[in-house]
Structure formats: C-alpha cells, structure tokens
Amino acid sequence: xxxxxxxxxxxxxxxxxxxxxxxxxxxxxxxxxxxxxxxxxxxxxxxxxxxxxxxxxxxxxxxxxxxxxxxxxxxxxxxxxxxxxxxxxxxxxxxxxxxxxxxxxxxxxxxxxxxxxxxxxxxxxxxxxxxxxxxxxxxxxxxxxxxxxxxxxxxxxxxxxxxxxxxxxxxxxxxxxxxxxxxxxxxxxxxxxxxxxxxxxxxxxxxxxxxxxxxxxxxxxxxxxxxxxxxxxxxxxxxxxxxxxxxxxxxxxxxxxxxxxxxxxxxxxxxxxxxxxxxxxxxxxxxxxxxxxxxxxxxxxxxxxxxxxxxxx
Amino acid sequence: xxxxxxxxxxxxxxxxxxxxxxxxxxxxxxxxxxxxxxxxxxxxxxxxxxxxxxxxxxxxxxxxxxxxxxxxxxxxxxxxxxxxxxxxxxxxxxxxxxxxxxxxxxxxxxxxxxxxxxxxxxxxxxxxxxxxxxxxxxxxxxxxxxxxxxxxxxxxxxxxxxxxxxxxxxxxxxxxxxxxxxxxxxxxxxxxxxxxxxxxxxxxxxxxxxxxxxxxxxxxxxx
Numbered sequence: 255x256x257x258x259x260x261x262x263x264x265x266x267x268x269x270x271x272x273x274x275x276x277x278x279x280x281x282x283x284x285x286x287x288x289x290x291x292x293x294x295x296x297x298x299x300x301x302x303x304x305x306x307x308x309x310x311x312x313x314x315x316x317x318x319x320x321x322x323x324x325x326x327x328x329x330x331x332x333x334x335x336x337x338x339x340x341x342x343x344x345x346x347x348x349x350x351x352x353x354x355x356x357x358x359x360x361x362x363x364x365x366x367x368x369x370x371x372x373x374x375x376x377x378x379x380x381x382x383x384x385x386x387x388x389x390x391x392x393x394x395x396x397x398x399x400x401x402x403x404x405x406x407x408x409x410x411x412x413x414x415x416x417x418x419x420x421x422x423x424x425x426x427x428x429x430x431x432x433x434x435x436x437x438x439x440x441x442x443x444x445x446x447x448x449x450x451x452x453x454x455x456x457x458x459x460x461x462x463x464x465x466x467x468x469x470x471x472x473x474x475x476x477x478x479x480x481x482x483x484x485x486x487x488x489x490x491x492x493x494x495x496x497x498x499x500x501x502x503x504x505x506x507x508x509x510x511x512x513x514x515x516x517x518x519x520x521x522x523x524x525x526x527x528x529x530x531x532x533x534x535x536x537x538x539x540x541x542x543x544x545x546x547x548x549x550x551x552x553x554x555x556x557x558x559x560x561x562x563x564x565x566x567x
Numbered sequence: 568x569x570x571x572x573x574x575x576x577x578x579x580x581x582x583x584x585x586x587x588x589x590x591x592x593x594x595x596x597x598x599x600x601x602x603x604x605x606x607x608x609x610x611x612x613x614x615x616x617x618x619x620x621x622x623x624x625x626x627x628x629x630x631x632x633x634x635x636x637x638x639x640x641x642x643x644x645x646x647x648x649x650x651x652x653x654x655x656x657x658x659x660x661x662x663x664x665x666x667x668x669x670x671x672x673x674x675x676x677x678x679x680x681x682x683x684x685x686x687x688x689x690x691x692x693x694x695x696x697x698x699x700x701x702x703x704x705x706x707x708x709x710x711x712x713x714x715x716x717x718x719x720x721x722x723x724x725x726x727x728x729x730x731x732x733x734x735x736x737x738x739x740x741x742x743x744x745x746x747x748x749x750x751x752x753x754x755x756x757x758x759x760x761x762x763x764x765x766x767x768x769x770x771x772x773x774x775x776x777x778x779x780x781x782x783x784x785x786x787x788x789x790x
Contacts, residue, residue, distance in 0.1 A: 331740070335590065339742040345732045351739040530776065534742060535592065 257434045260495050264440055265312055272308065275301045299539025307537070307546075311443070315436050320367065322439065323421045327363040331355065332543040333413035333551075336533040340524075341405040346395035350386055354410060358382055362418050369425040378415040383407060412521075412551055413544070419554040426558075428497050428565045437495040441503075442510065442557055445489045446549050449511040450518070453481025470522040473515075482511040497565050509560065510553045517552025574653035578629075581654065582622040585615065589730055589743035593623030596773070597749030598720060600625050604679045605718045605750070607632070608707055610700050610770055611688035612728035619724055620686050621655065623745045632684040635675065637662045658685065672709045679714050689766065695733045700771060703763040711753040711762065718750035721766065723773035746773045 255263070279298040286294050314321035334354065343351060358378065365374035387403045420442065424435035431438075457477025465473045489507020493500040521544060525533065534542025544551075585591060593600075607620060617634040624632055638659035641651030651657040658678055661667035675685055687710075689703040711719060725744040748769050753762055 335740050335742055338739075339726065343729065348732055348735050348739060351741075352737045355740055356737075534590070536590070 255494075257437060260434075260437060261315060261440070264437070264444075264492075264495060265308070265315075268308055268444075272301065272305055275304070296539050303537045303539050315440075318436075319421075319424050322424065322436065323363050323367050326417060326421045327359060329543060329547060330359050330363070330414045330417050332534075332536060333417065333547055334359070334409055336536075336542045336544050337409040337413050338406070340528045340530065340533075341402075341409065342398065343402060343406075344395055344397060346393040347390060347402060347406070349393070350389050350406065353386075353389065354406065354414075358410060359414055362414050363421070366418050366422050366425065371422075371425060374418065374422065378410050382410060386410075416551045416555050417547065419558040420550065422558055423554075423561070426562055426566050428561070429567060431497040431565075434495075434497075438497070438561070441489070441492055441496050441506075442554060443550065444492065445485055445507045445510045446514045446553050447546075448488050449481050449485035449507075449514050450549050451481075452484040453477045453515070456480030456484070466519060466522075469519055469526060473519070473522075478515060482508065482515065485511040497561075506557065506560070510557060513553035513556055514549030517549045520552065521548035570653060574649075577650065577654045581618055581650075582629075585618050585622045588738050588740050589619065589727065590740075591619050591623055591743045591745060594744055594746045596746055598718075598747055600628055601718075602628060602631070603684075603718065604682055605684045605720050606675075606679070606687055606707070606710065607684065607720045607722050607747075608687045608689050608766065608770070609722035609724055610694065610774070611690045611692070612694050612724070613731055613733075614693070615727055615731060616688065616724050617655070617686045619727055619743060619745050620722060628684065631682065632686060633658045633678060634686040635660060635671075635688075639663075671706065672713055675706075675710050676713045679710075679717055689763070693733070695728075700767055700774075703767045705759060705763065707766055708753070708759045708762050715753055717752075719752060719766065720750050721748040721769035721773060722746065723748070723770055725774070725776070744776075748773045 276298075279294070279301050282294045283291070283298060310325065314325040317324075338351065338354075362374060362377055365377055368374075386406060390399070390403060420439055423438045423442065426435065426438075428438075453473070454477065456479075457472060457474045460476040460480065461472075461474030463475045464471065465475055465478060486504050486507045489510070490500045490504035493503035496503050496506075498506060521533075525531065532541030533544035536542050537546055540546050609616060609620060617636070621629055621632065621634070634655055634657045636651065636657045636659060638661050641647050641657055641659055651659065658674060660671045660674070675687075678685060687707060689707045690701040691704040691706075692701070694701050707719070711717075723746045725746065726741055727743050729739070730741050730743060731738045751766060751769055757765075
C-alpha cells in the first residue's frame with residue numbers, strides 16, 4: 255500500500271469506529287427515554303465532538319505539512335489561552351503575554367515548518383526562557399515575580415513547545431519511511447487518544463479502586479490497566495502504518511499510554527490547584543482544548559525523541 | 568441606507584472580533600434570555616464591557632438592547648459617533664448635570680417603555696484597580712423606582728480587564744466569561760442605600776467562578 259492508501263484506510267477505519275460509537279450512543283439515549291440523562295448526553299456530545307476533531311485532522315492531512323502545522327499552531331493558541339486564563343498575571347505582564355501569543359507561537363511553528371531542528375528544539379527552553387523574564391524585569395513590577403515568570407514558562411513549555419513536537423514528527427528523516435510522516439502523527443494521536451477513551455470506557459465498566467482520589471475521581475486502576483492494555487494492542491495492530499515492527503509498535507504504544515496517563519494526572523493537579531473542573535468549554539462534552547490534549551502534550555516530545563534516537567541515523 | 572448597511576457590517580465585525588479574541592460565551596446562571604424590557608447592570612473595567620454583553624446576547628435581543636453611556640466619550644470623534652449611534656444605538660447621557668437638558672432617568676424609562684432593554688454600569692466609571700467593585704451610583708435605584716416592574720439582571724464580566732488593560736493597544740487573547748445572575752427588583756419600601764448594596768452584592772456574587780467557592784465579601788475576584 256502507498257502512504258496515501260494507508261491514510262485513507264486508516265480514516266475509513268476511524269469513521270467506521272465512530273459510526274459504531276454513534277449508533278451505541280443513539281441506542282443508549284433511546285433506551286433512557288425522552289428525559290435528560292446527563293451521562294448519556296455527555297457521551298453523545300463527546301462522540302459528536304470526536305467526529306468534528308477527526309474531520310479537522312483529516313482536512314489538515316489533505317492539506318499536508320502546512321495544514322498540520324497550522325492546525326497544531328491553533329491548538330497551541332487555544333491551549334495557551336486556557337492555561338494563561340487560569341494564571342495570576344498582572345497588568346505589567348501584558349507585553350510579555352502578547353509576545354507569547356503573537357511572537358513565540360508563530361516563531362516556534364515556523365521553525366518546525368522550516369525543519370530547523372537545531373533551533374526549534376531549543377527556542378523556547380533556552381531563548382524564550384531567558385528573554386521572557388528580562389522583558390518582565392524591565393517593567394519593574396516585582397510582586398510575585400518568580401511565580402508569574404514560572405507560570406508563564408510552564409504555559410509555554412506545555413502548550414507550545416511540547417505540542418509542537420507532534421507536527422515536528424514530519425521533520426524526522428527515517429530511512430525507508432520517506433513521505434509517511436503524517437502516518438506517524440496519526441499513530442501517536444490515535445494511540446494516545448484511544449488510550450484516554452479506553453481508560454474512560456474500562457473505568458465506567460469495571461472501575462472500582464481509585465488511583466489518585468486527590469487528583470482525579472474518575473481515574474481507577476481497572477480503567478488504567480484495561481485502557482493501557484487495549485491501547486498497546488491497538489498500537490501493535492497499527493504497526494503497518496509505522497516504521498516499527500509489531501513488537502516495537504506495542505512498546506511505543508505502552509510508553510505513549512503511560513505518559514498520556516500521567517499527563518492527564520499532572521494537568522488534573524493544576525486544575526485542582528486552580529479550583530476548576532475543566533480547562534475551558536471549547537470542545538462540547540470534553541471541556542477545553544487542554545482537557546483533550548493533556549495526554550498528547552506529555553507523550554509527544556518523548557515519542558519524538560525515542561523515534562529520533564533509534565530510527566534516525 | 569448605506570449607513571444602515573455599514574452599521575450592520577460593523578456590528579458583525581465587532582462581535583466577531585470580540586468572539587475571536589476572548590472566546591466569550593454567555594453563562595445564564597440565574598435567568599434565561601428574554602425579549603421583555605430589562606436592565607442589565609454590570610461591573611465596568613474596560614471599554615469593551617458592553618460589547619461583550621452585547622456579543623453574548625441572542626441576535627434578536629441585541630437589536631433592542633442599548634448601552635447607556637457617557638455622551639462625552641461617544642461623541643468625541645466621527646468613528647465613535649458612528650459606533651455609538653448607528654452600531655450600538657447607545658443611549659447617550661450627558662454626565663454633567665449643569666449642562667444637560669433632560670433627565671437621564673426619564674430617558675431610560677422612555678426607552679424601557681418602548682420595549683427596549685438597557686445595559687448599565689452603575690459604578691459610573693471604569694474601575695481600573697483590578698479588584699473588587701466601586702460603590703454603585705444611585706441611577707439604578709432611581710430607574711428601579713420609576714419602573715418597578717422591570718427586571719434588573721446583574722451581570723459579571725470576567726477577565727476583560729486582563730485582555731486589554733488601560734493604556735494598552737494590543738489585546739491579549741485570554742478567555743472571558745459573561746455571567747447573568749437572577750433578576751432583582753426594588754423591594755417594597757426598600758431604602759436607596761440598602762437596594763444599591765444588594766444590587767452590588769449580586770454582581771459581586773457572580774464574580775466567583777461557577778463551581779468554586781464564592782470570593783470573599785469584599786468582592787475580590789480570584790487574585
């Protein structure tokens with residue numbers, strides 16, 4: 255199969271799966287009767303949002319590298335605004351905030367587009383890391399200075415730097431895998447998001463023992479083990495779209511599922527700290543952009559570097 | 568005709584811009600949108616405040632909802648005159664009692680009588696302290712006494728002062744929220760100060776993010 259045929263086969267598979275999910279949602283809703291049933295309504299809202307998200311990703315794939323980079327740049331934008339909305343910035347931070355949205359995000363994604371690995375991998379952790387506090391210090395407002403700087407750095411690392419590693423997968427020159435970078439992105443996103451969904455499903459079905467009641471009431475051992483195991487099986491089954499053998503694909507999927515799980519946990523801790531349940535309400539039924547991307551954010555950079563270390567000569 | 572078209576276009580552009588920059592959504596906590604004449608009274612920290620309220624109102628209500636604003640600001644130049652009169656259809660009030668020819672409360676009552684709703688900022692001026700609410704001016708009380716049958720809806724606009732602080736030109740696209748509380752009316756024999764304190768407290772109560780503990784009584788937003 256060519257990369258094109260593989261991509262089409264993959265999206266048809268996803269569409270078939272979502273059709274099945276929508277049908278199940280419809281049956282559940284009909285069985286529950288006409289009245290409102292929050293659990294089922296939320297499930298259906300989530301499935302509907304998945305259709306939209308898959309359609310957006312498909313459109314970006316059709317547009318190719320530029321499309322995917324623009325899609326993730328906008329995802330970074332939405333995620334960063336959700337993150338910064340919950341931080342305690344002061345009026346003196348205004349210029350620094352504007353620079354984050356209007357300079358750092360475009361610059362980072364342009365560097366990815368330019369495939370300039372030597373710069374996009376250090377632009378935020380080195381240059382912005384040092385320049386941002388300089389801009390802020392020059393404004394002279396020292397109230398909670400360290401907190402403000404640290405929160406902004408965190409926001410940029412999580413929402414821009416880490417997330418930009420998803421489209422950055424396109425820049426990896428893997429021998430024998432030329433022109434198939436989009437499929438590697440599909441593998442990452444599919445495994446991580448399925449792991450999330452499957453943990454949710456296993457948790458709803460069997461969940462009993464809570465893993466971290468202080469952080470998230472919905473994460474259970476049963477859901478975690480069931481979801482991660484299913485994601486590993488899915489990852490192995492998707493080996494044909496990757497440069498990996500089935501066993502390697504399974505191992506990668508395990509890494510992705512674990513990091514995704516802990517990403518969700520860390521971001522839950524941040525939400526708890528700020529006293530909110532969701533990051534926003536951009537995605538119907540899911541919450542905000544970061545509620546959907548927390549697991550991707552934590553798994554993408556490490557996946558990127560594992561692939562780069564072992565598969566790029 | 569051209570003017571009308573330009574105004575419609577400008578209204579579309581202004582609400583579209585507000586949505587893109589702030590991702591604003593209306594959060595109807597204590598009431599639902601209604602075509603009845605109402606007074607929306609809100610905190611005031613930014614020039615964009617009434618634009619946000621206006622943006623989250625359903626389009627049909629938007630047309631009949633007029634901001635009450637200072638004439639000195641909205642008549643200062645041609646652009647503002649166009650925006651104030653043709654786009655927002657603002658009810659312009661001469662803030663200086665010495666020069667004004669008609670009573671603001673009478674004009675507001677007339678507008679309500681004609682089936683229009685009003686947006687009012689009882690703090691009287693923009694609060695740039697970044698925290699809490701200023702004391703309410705008495706206009707809200709006088710209009711409530713003149714038209715006791717009109718619902719007074721408290722509104723809290725969250726975060727807009729961070730999007731565009733005083734003196735900055737470039738907005739930072741943080742998320743904003745417009746929360747509508749349960750309507751109030753002037754109580755039987757309620758004193759002016761008691762009523763204004765109650766109205767102010769209703770806005771302060773909305774300043775706590777839904778699902779979190781209410782911020783302290785002084786009206787501090789989350790620090």
